[in-house]
Amino acid sequence: MNYIIFGGSGFIGTHLIHLLKEEYIKPNDKIYDLDLVMPGEEGVVPGIVEHNDGVQYMRMDVRKLIHFDIPTTPDDIVFNLAAVHRTPGHEDNEYFETNIRGAEDVTQWCEEKGIKRILFTSSIAPYGASEEIKYETTLPTPNTPYGISKLVAEKIHEKWATKEDDRQLIICRPGIVYGKGEHGNMTRLYAGLKGHYFVYTGRKDTIKACIYVKELVHFMMWALNTGKNGIYNCTFEPAFTIEQIVQAVESATGLKTWVPLIPGKLLMGVAKVVGPLGGKAVGIHPARVKKLMISTNICGKKLKNSGYKRRWGLEDSFKDWFEDCNRECLK
Template sequence: MKIAVIGGSGFVGTRLIETLKDHTIHQLINIDKQQSPFFPEITTIANVLDQEAINNLLKGTDLVVLLAAEHRDDVFPRTLYYDVNVQGMANVLAAMDLNGVKHIVFTSSVAVYGLNKDNPNEECPIDPFNDYGKSKWMAELLLQEWYAKHSECNVNILRPTVIFGERNRGNVFCLLKQISSGRFLMVGNGKNKKSMAYVGNVVNFIRYLICNKSLGYDVYNYIDKPEVTMNDLVAHVSRVMGKHIPSKHFPYWMGLLGGYCFDFLASITGKKLAISSIRVKKFCANTLYDSSKAMTTGYVPLYTLSEGLARTLNYEFLEKRTVDDVIFLTE
């Protein structure tokens, strides 16, 4: 089987290709607008918005894993979310039709549910609160329409929560770095629960879907259980790091006001700032999602959430790093 990973030069894609190369004998190609720092030998530089290029590159392909997306909170102009996430999906589906490709795995997001939902499963109402979530849902709708005309094909949609792991420089890394530094400022009471997914588990679930799900249309939330509260996370980091980590609590309203101030500064300076009102809202929100459907497939996560956090903390903050280590900038 020939597998085309579209958007495989980034954080999740790199780990996925590594996992597939270790566990399968399938032929792999990576299509990305950036060169892969680890797998240049199988990478072709192309943009998902280039229909002709995608048409040509999917020749002879049996299965597509679509990872390419605009996903940061600070993408500008906002239309890029829809250009890449929605039109990109349309282009890939057109190329699949042209080349007779019948299988696709698509990484969507729990962002389609919106904030502060009560442990939604895959059947819960869709209510995205930002352009990223809206564009991911629009891409899913294109897949629904495509499958309705291609019932002989196979669609697997993965809606992961925030993904973290070694080499990632996203929100979870920044949070772990702040906590481990001992200069962490807790907005709210710290009792809100956060869902997370360790990259090693996410890519192995994708591999499981590739190897075991070849019929029908399925959507899966992916979250490593059980979720932890912010207070629990601080305590876990303290244990792994072997040091006492104090945390100061600030009222939510004060944190949100500060976020709006940073929004204003970003708008007048044109600079991307580490703090924003959206990030404060996301930080203080309960993010609980039902992942029981994924667990009923027979897949067993390779790591517990605690193990994934410990592996990340050890790699990033306890082991000796070299200055030229490859890192991935994400949310």
């Protein structure tokens, strides 16, 4: 059996490989990591780029036709994690080129090889930015190039799935994914708390749907092995507010800070001045400030009621991440 991971050298892919090696790999099974970035290189994708023994690495650009010839079996699983996703950070066309063309090329390769099982990591971005709660059945109204590209990619995978009755497709829409090697939202949050420069932007009750990366990959494998299909919002249920997340980080890591509440208009004005001068490095960027002020109110009841048993609560997940970093930091 083969585990074929497009985009496997990134943050989620690396944790998935760890889980496969620890709990799922049998003597004749193989793991393939197909990515633009190889172990030992400077990563152009966020996350961990490391070498794992027993994994076969191949440089792959999903924007081009895929020529990857291996003996496949009906039980093989393809994970399509390849994406351009960080916002802000890319030109509009980069999201469309990688996320849409990549979906077309991966599903075409699966068609040619007779693959019957795909797990695709999408995003909550197809829902669009608004305060209303979002369910898997909510009409997507993406308002960013990234969100639009991921919604189109979902439809491409769904088209592949409908061609044969015995095909399995799971689409995960994760909230903020955090854990060791993230280098994103939660890493900046911890650094801001530790450095005493994190502030609440206009409000403390902004809802930020999120999921621990280890929880996500455990759910992915559970869903595949229990025959699940369809779209799943991958978040805590109910989703937590930014104030609750801050309190969990502080409790898990032993930080004791005072976080001021700054009017949103004032902070946005500062971001417009500081952002072009290098504020992006610490999150003082107009696009990021705007994101902090809008809830990602995503309902995770479908996952909660699926039969999957969670392994970590919010504070527990930060404690586990802190242990992974030798109780020195969160990064």
